[in-house]
Amino acid sequence: MKSYGEFCALARALDVIGDRWTMLIVRELLIGPSRYSDLTRALPGIATNLLAQRLRTLEETGVVASSEEPAPVSARVYFLTEWGLGLQRSLVELARWGAPLMAAGAGDDHNRGRWLVFAIMALYPEAAALPTQARFPTLTARIDADGDSLLLVSGSTGVRASVTNSDESAEVTIAGTSEQVFALLSGGCADTPARITGSADALRRLSELTSTALTAGHDPADLPA
Amino acid sequence: MKSYGEFCALARALDVIGDRWTMLIVRELLIGPSRYSDLTRALPGIATNLLAQRLRTLEETGVVASSEEPAPVSARVYFLTEWGLGLQRSLVELARWGAPLMAAGAGDDHNRGRWLVFAIMALYPEAAALPTQARFPTLTARIDADGDSLLLVSGSTGVRASVTNSDESAEVTIAGTSEQVFALLSGGCADTPARITGSADALRRLSELTSTALTAGHDPADLPA
């Protein structure tokens, strides 16, 4: 893309990551290091030449780096540099703004369970942003949605989620489409069609957690102390 | 722009504001309500038809609204809706990531003093993010840069800046190019070419303030007191 040519922090940031697809590539690399083919699968509709060009530009600007493993299988892995990792706050904040747009449902859009990692970061504020008394309940949850498996860990320091490839279980297991899981996590839906299993106590803590989601109620209800 | 067609909060946000120029239009409206011609002047290089189309789209999606004043002079004013105002955190966070790119200087880029409003929001964290002991010094400063006049107000709750058209003075007056003012505000430059006037005590508080800038350099040089 052509530079905006403005001496402005936002414009300069957009000169680097403002191109179409670029922020979504960064999103994928924030979820985890990826190979080229992983990215093509995670970004339905991207043209292969565009992905190649974006990755080249991102490497030139120092946002992304890659490691070539000429080992048994050729495996070039792309990952964010330290500077690129600094984009997490920005992109999560954007996702937080866009999260209400998810309430309309998935429609004909593509679904990936891994994108819930981002949705979870957007739905639950950092613990530092909470009132002193408020705390997230301690809970581990396994989420199986649209082919991806996620591990959600909630504790006093906040809520974290990551993709996992292990099939170990957690206190709660949630299975469904990512649309169903999102509706559940965003705090509505007592009658969710997602399939949830776990002990009564764990389910209670899950309910406690989802009630703190940022897009949950318009009224700033207090968290249970 | 074509929708990404992804059931993802970030992708849906970018469906609304991901187009070229769109975030910069929102930036201008975050700085303050603007007329069409204000926007063309504040966005050097934008094609007039593009601006018109972006504004139309932003109105359709509910980010921007406009009021027609069929008064003496025709004056349609564009401003952000409540939802659009919610973009401030996201864009400031992006600007915060991009701020280090300003250290290289302005080069041939266009300059506008008003963009410093955004730079200031990026450079100084919200007071809530500060350690309990740390506090911004109380200070008012007037900034004259590249044809725009800004009023900076620092207090225990944080640092705020806005464009002003009055010519009243403040405790400190800073004049120079936006490049010079940015260098000063980002905490480096003991020997800034910007012209600073004010009482010795006010200058000391200015120095105290700039030393808290997020990109505050490797060497926290003090300002001349």
Added chain:
DNA sequence: CTGCATCCGCTTCGATACTG
């Protein structure tokens, strides 16, 4: 003068095919 719409050359995007 402000607030656009129209037209045109050029770049970029999207889709598919092809190669090391």
Added chain:
DNA sequence: CAGTATCGAAGCGGATGCAG
């Protein structure tokens, strides 16, 4: 698997025109 090559379609940038 990890890209490059190609080509029609869409979008952008710049100039101009024009109505209120």
